[in-house]
Amino acid sequence: MVTVFQEPITAEEIKAKVRDLGADLVGIADGEVLNQHPPDPANPKRPSDITDHDAGRVIVIAKRLTAGTTRLTRWDERHKYYNDELVLNALEMLSLELVLWLEDRGYPALIVPPTHVDPRDYNGDPAASLGPVLSLEHAAVEAGLGTLGLNQMLLTPEFGPRVQLTAVLSSVPVDCDARIAESLCRGPACGRCLSACPGDVIGHWDRDWEACDTYRSPHGFNALADHIGRIIDEPDIQKKKAMLRSEDQFYLWQSILRGAGVVTGCRRCQDVCPVGDDYPALADALDAIPEDNDDKRARLAAMLADEAKGVLPASYLAARRWIGAPAGPEDEGA
Ligand code: SF4
Ligand code: SF4
Helix, strand or coil, X not given: CCHHHCCCCCHHHHHHHHHHCCCCEXXXXXXXXXXXXXXXXXXXXXXXXXXXXXXXXXXXXXXXXXXXXXXXXXXXXXXXXXXXXXXXXXXXXXXXXXXXXXXXXXXXXXEECCCCECHHHCCCCCCCCCCECCCHHHHXXXXXXXXXXXXXXXXXXXXXXXXXXXXXXXXXXXXXCCCCCECCCCHHHCCHHHHHCCCCCEECCEECHHHHHHHHCCCCHHHHHHHHHHHHHCCCHHHHHHHHCCHHHHHHHHHHHHCCCCCCCCCHHHHHCCCCCCHHHCHHHHCCCCCCCHHHHHHHHHHHHHHHCCCCCHXXXXXXXXXXXXXCCCCCCC
16 A cells, blocks of 8 residues: 555544544554464464455454343353344444545555355355454453453453454554453353353363354254255155254244354353453353252363463463463463
8 A cells, every 4th residue: 555645544543533432442463473373283273364465454353242231140041142242343333434444544454254264165064163354252252341351262351251242453563452361251160151052062271162063053054054954854744844944944034134053153152251341240040050060060170170280271372372371370471
């Protein structure tokens, strides 16, 4: 871009604009740092894979989830799916406004929405978990917005994990934010996310992403492929017709219409996390965890005992740059 067309601009001016547009949190990461530290080096997803020219900065934007829906304790509550989808809509609109504002000042920009997966990763298995083109949780850590928790969700000081994210790429030459060094997560001594998880998919600084997808995208592509497959396989024509009019089909249709239940779904782990300035106002509805059981408590105790001995799983070691140093063990210069 020819610099004569560019107005001088600062990081603070960008952040003020983003907040004016309705965002709750905003941070700026160095695109080159993200290029050098892909979360999965075997399958790197870098800003430079999206654009050669306009990924110098990654502006990560967060909007909080509504407290009223967080206080609904069922994981499969459609009010949550719809409300979260509306938060996502608002994020998309405000990030588009930011792109246009930056471009009016001479800085080409583009949006990386959280729902955009790389179609090149699809291998014909609808159950396989597909990652986004850029991990916004990791970008948010690089932009100083928070750290990753026990199940690798983003935790922020203000809203814990109760946020949605989007990002704008632009090579606008402004200062970047620093990562938060200390882990915000209280680790297995807390473990409330694991205790509450309806699919029991949370491990030791890890998560079974494929199993999680059946909850966080309950009416997504895999559910659609399964449903259509069952209809095709049903030999009885009357039953086949009934399946076309079933509740399953109705939810799939509604979800295709709005994305609710596809790009939004279970967030029980986010709801019960005690991290965040917002949690005290939520606690009366969320402190009790009916999904907890002896087996989950025993696994958390075993994790805690391992950490007390300085034994950390490979999942932590691979992600410690973004998790930060948990209480106890030394961080070896991530
Ligand atoms: S989104 Fe739901 S299923 Fe996935 S880890 Fe969180 S609580 Fe468990
Ligand atoms: S619920 Fe507890 S263990 Fe889970 S991410 Fe939050 S602080 Fe960490």
